[in-house]
Structures are given as C-alpha cells and as structure tokens.
Amino acid sequence: MTGLFDILGPRMVGPSSSHTAGACRLGYVVQAIVGGAPDEAVVGLHGSFAMTGEGHGTRAAILGGLLGFRPDDPRIRDSQELAREAGLDTRFEIVDLGEEAHPNTARFAVQRGDDRVEVTGCSIGGGRIRVQRIDGFPVDLSGSLPTVVVVGDDVPGTVAEITGMIAGHGLNLATIRVDRTGRGERALMTIETDEDVPAPVLAELAERPWVHWVRNVHQLND
C-alpha cells in the first residue's frame, strides 16, 4: 500500500531514493536488529547496487545506516570517515545472488559484541525497502510499522504468549509471522505493531526461557 509520505518523501540527502535513502534504511534496519552500530560488517552488494552504487553514494549510505543515521542525516556524506573513527570495521564485496534477487539487494553479515546476525534486504524504489532474510529465515519486513524480531526455541504456545503480552499492554498487533528451521528447533517471529513496543515489554519478552534474543526495529518512514 502506498502512503502519502512514500510520495511526499523521504526527506533525504541525495542523490537517489533507491540507491541512497533505501540503502541507508537497509543499514539502519541491520543495526537495529543487532542492537546498535556493529563492530564488524561484511556487506555484499548485488546487481545495480554493485554496478551504479558508487556514483550514488550507496556505500556511504549503508555505512551511515549501520551507524544509526536516518536517510536525511547530512553525516552520511562523511560516514566512511565516521565509521573508521567509530571503529566499525567494514568490508564491501560484489556478490551475485542470482537472477531471482532484486537488482538492488544487499547482504549483511554483522557482529556487535558477541552477537552476530546475517540480513538480506533490497531497496524497491522511492526509498522503500524490504528485509527478506534474517539469519537464514525468510521474512518480509518493510519497516513501515514498528517491528519486533524474536528468535526463540520452537516450543508450543509461544505465539499465544507473545500476542497476549502485547495485547495486555494495550498495543495493537498489525501482523505476525513465524518461521522455523525445523520442528522443535529454532523459530523466528516478526511482529509488526501500530505503535512502538515499550522497552519494559521487550525486556519482559527477552526474559522468557525459550527466547534467544529480541530486537526492536523502529518505524523507518519518519
């Protein structure tokens, strides 16, 4: 669905809504998933991101996103230097993710402290993005709503527990999606809500014995 501010916006530093603003948002989502700016990042650029990304500041925009900058942050211009100063060790590679992959796709492998996460996402035009894969799990996140990502054990009753907890705090659930590596193995849940899930709720969720980790991805189109 197209919202008014998909058309009047994003407010952004140039030059390309897909190659700059969208690239920045992908980096931003990745740092939000790992809980902050990573210490190390390996970023694979596919298709047009690899081809025409240089002139569009795609790498600078991705780095800016990884540092937590939004698409309108003028620091994106200097993000390569700022990343070095922040001790963010980054390597960009050109990858071929196959014919099926969207031409503006990036694959991230990032580490922050002891946390590692792998994320694949694409920039679909006008600054809009789709996150398609987290740690090998297929997802479909647009960042147009506040999103909580939970990885936990695949045990009975987890969805009911989460939805109950969210409803119990008066929050409205928009979508919920569950994927698992296999029966009784690990499950990934992506939960989109109408408002940001408050930190105490996330902390409560993180304390459940079956939960490995919880990440909060803020709404992107602000």
Next chain:
Amino acid sequence: MFRSIGDWFAVCETTGVDLPTAVMQTEARESGRDPEAIRAKIADALAVMRQAVSEGLETTEPSPSGLTGGRARRLADTGPGLLGPTFTDMLSRAIATLEVNARMGLIMATPTAGAAGVVPAVLLTLAEDRGWSDEQLVDALLVAGGVGAVIAERASIAGAGGGCQAETGSAAAMASAAVAWLEGGTREQVAQAIALTLQGMLGLICDPVAGLVEIPCAYRNASAAVNAVAAAEMALAGLDFPIPVDEVIDVMGEVGSKLDVRYRETALGGLAATPAGQRIAEQAGMEQLVQLQRKGRTRGEDTRRFGPS
C-alpha cells in the same frame, strides 16, 4: 491511498469533501497519524523544498562528477528569457534542486530523488505570481500526493520500474494537478491536467549518464516542469483529453513494463550508452559499468539481470 483517480473523486462526490480533504482523511485513517501531524510533516516538506531551491541557486560548487553544479545559477543570472522571468525562475529552480541532490544535499524525494526538482519548481515559482499562501500549498501537496499514490499503485514511480516517464512524468502530473486545483479548477479539470501531462511524457526513457542522477535528469526536471504548467493551463481553459485519466496512467504502466531494461535506470542504453556517455562513465571511474556498456554495444548482450526494480 486511492487505487484510481476515479475512486478518489467518488469519495469526494459521496462525502462532499474536496480533493485535499479526501487525501487527508484517507492518510489519517491508514497511518493512524492525526491531521495536524500530517499537515506539519507536509509543511516541513515545503520548507525542505524551499531550502534546496535556494541552496541550489546560491551554491555553484560542482557535483563530485563535475557533470552538474552552477547551471541553475547561470540560467537565473542570464535573466528573464524567452517567456519572461517566471518561466526562467521555474527552469532554474528545477535544476537547482537536482544540483543539490547530486552533491548529496538535503532534498524531498517527490516522488523520487531523481524527479525532486519538478514539484518545488512549479509550485514555489507560481506561488509568487499567483499569491498562494503556505496553507494553500500544503493543500496542493495533498492533491499532488494523492496523484502520485495512484500512479504508484497503477503504474510505477521508479525509473527502474518504468523509465523516466515514471519519475519526472509522475512528478509533472502531481504538479499539474496541484496547480489546476490551486487555480480553482474543477475535479474534471484536475483529471484533465494529469492526463494532458502524462500524454506528453509517455515513453520517456531513463538513461542516466555514468549511472549518475545528473544528466539528463537535471534538464528533464526542467522540461517536466514546463509540461506540468502547459497541461494545467490547457485543462483550466477547458481543453479536454478524450482518454480517461486512469486509462492514461495504465498506459504509462504498460509502456514502462515493456521498456527494454537498458532504458530503465541501468545506464546501459540511451544517452548513457552513447560514445560520449561511455567516455564520461570512464572518466567518473565507473569501470564495471563501462565494461558492460562495451559488451552491450558490441554484442547486443542481454542485460536483463540489472532490472527492473
């Protein structure tokens, strides 16, 4: 937002609200934001547009590639041209925003960064002549946003999806509808303004030299602004276009999807793939792009994997 201009107008008809109010109510319902917050966000968009235009006219610093920078100022300094000062102002402002964009300056993508010069150039320039207030401009941007959202749903607003017609064409249709509405045009005249704009831009390819959002983009933003005003003027005079607006938008979508991928923002066709375009790409250090362009020229190689988006 709305799936067709027809749906939008039907809402206005049945509920008795005007075009911007229908957009506002729909956005408020779908996003959960209150109307005051939406107006404030649009007012901020207007401020960013103004800032980008003045920065582009003041700063003559070239872009990193050297392809643009200082052209908007040169045009403005040359002074009133063939159609008087308003026309010259409009053209120079369209180019100004794109020059700021090329330097990684702050702009509003309306609907995209590559087409960000059109709506501000048209609205900010005519506002001075016609005396539109900022409140009216916020309403006009609601109208423009409604038009862009319909085009995004039915066709495309991305160069990689539908060529330049999808970017500067959509921006021009948005601007034209906004002007027709500001000038007191009827809903029918607003629809005609959109249709008349798009019919003049159908088939326009996206062929950015060296893959940069600079040439021909900056000049195409200026031409698109001209198209927008021309269409609004014809529509307001009651000139009619016999193909309904939603059908014109569908044609734009159809043409866009049939454009060869080399004409959809890949920089592998059109002006980008000319000998001069290739030389510029080489000078800009776009080694991979140059290799692909050469392959494409000598062997007609399939370039499908780089589009569409």
